[in-house]
Amino acid sequence: MLDQFQQLGHAVLKILANLGRGHLFFMQVVANIPGILLRPSLIIAQIYSVGVLSLSLIIVSGLFVGMVLGLQGYNTLVNFGATEALGAVVSLSLVRELGPVLTSLLFAGRAGSALTAEIGLMKATEQLSGMEMMAVNPLKRVVTPRFLGGVISMPVLAAIFSVVGIFGGYLVVVQLLGVDTGAYWSQMQDKTDFVDDILNGVIKSIVFGIVVTWIAVFQGYNCIPTSEGVSRATTRTVVHASLATLALDFILTALMFNQV
Numbered sequence: 322m323l324d325q326f327q328q329l330g331h332a333v334l335k336i337l338a339n340l341g342r343g344h345l346f347f348m349q350v351v352a353n354i355p356g357i358l359l360r361p362s363l364i365i366a367q368i369y370s371v372g373v374l375s376l377s378l379i380i381v382s383g384l385f386v387g388m389v390l391g392l393q394g395y396n397t398l399v400n401f402g403a404t405e406a407l408g409a410v411v412s413l414s415l416v417r418e419l420g421p422v423l424t425s426l427l428f429a430g431r432a433g434s435a436l437t438a439e440i441g442l443m444k445a446t447e448q449l450s451g452m453e454m455m456a457v458n459p460l461k462r463v464v465t466p467r468f469l470g471g472v473i474s475m476p477v478l479a480a481i482f483s484v485v486g487i488f489g490g491y492l493v494v495v496q497l498l499g500v501d502t503g504a505y506w507s508q509m510q511d512k513t514d515f516v517d518d519i520l521n522g523v524i525k526s527i528v529f530g531i532v533v534t535w536i537a538v539f540q541g542y543n544c545i546p547t548s549e550g551v552s553r554a555t556t557r558t559v560v561h562a563s564l565a566t567l568a569l570d571f572i573l574t575a576l577m578f579n580q581v
Contacts, residue, residue, distance in 0.1 A: 367470025387489025408509035411490035420483035425529035429562035440541030441551035475530025
C-alpha cells in the first residue's frame with residue numbers, strides 16, 4: 322500500500338513539474354514574438370507548412386461532416402415536419418462546435434505531430450545545440466515562428482471547415498433530399514448570430530490553436546533526443562492536444578453561454 326501511494330505521489334509530482342516547465346516554456350516563446358515579427362518570411366514559411374499543407378485534409382473532412390449533418394438532421398427533423406430548419410441546424414452545429422473542435426483534432430494529428438517530429442529530430446541531430454554554439458537562440462529562430470504559424474493558421478482552417486461543411490450540407494439537403502433552397506439559406510441567416518455563434522467559434526479556434534501548437538512545440542523541444550524519444554513525444558502531442566481540445570471546448574462553451 323505504501324509503495325502504491327509513493328508511485329501515485331511520484332506521478333503527481335512529475336505532472337506538476339511538466340506543467341511548470343510547459344508554462345515557463347510558453348512564457349519564453351511569447352517573449353520572443355516581438356523580435357520574430359521583424360522577420361515575417363519565417364512566419365509565412367510556417368503558415369504554409371502547417372496551414373496550407375493541411376488545407377486538403379480540412380476541406381475533404383469538412384465536406385463529408387456537413388453532408389452527414391444534413392443527412393442525419395433530415396432523418397430526425399422530417400418526423401416533426403421541421404425540415405426547413407436544417408439550414409440553422411447545420412450552420413449552428415458547425416460554427417459553434419464541430420468546426421473549431423474537429424479542425425483542432427485534425428490539426429493536432431497532422432500539423433501538431435509534424436511540428437513535434439521536426440523539432441525533435443532537430444534536437445536529436447544536435448542542430449539546436451549547434452545554433453546555441455553559434456549564439457543563435459533556437460527558441461526564437463525555430464520554435465517561435467512555428468508557434469505563430471500554428472496560431473494564425475488554426476482560425477483560418479476552422480473557418481474554411483465550417484464554410485465547406487455548410488456547402489456539404491446544402492448538397493445533401495437541397496440537391497439530394499429536395500428541401501427548398503430559400504428555406505435552407507434563410508433559416509441559416511436568421512438563426513445564426515454573429516456574436517453568439519460566429520465570434521464564439523472564432524474565439525474557440527484561436528484558443529485551440531494556441532494550446533495545440535504550444536503542446537506540439539513543447540513536446541518536440543523537450544523530447545529525449547533519440548528516435549524512440551521523438552516517437553513518444555509525437556504520440557504525446559496528439560493525445561494531450563486532443564484531450565486539451567475536448568476539455569477546453571466544454572469550459573469555453575459553459576463560459577460563453579453563462580452556464581457556470
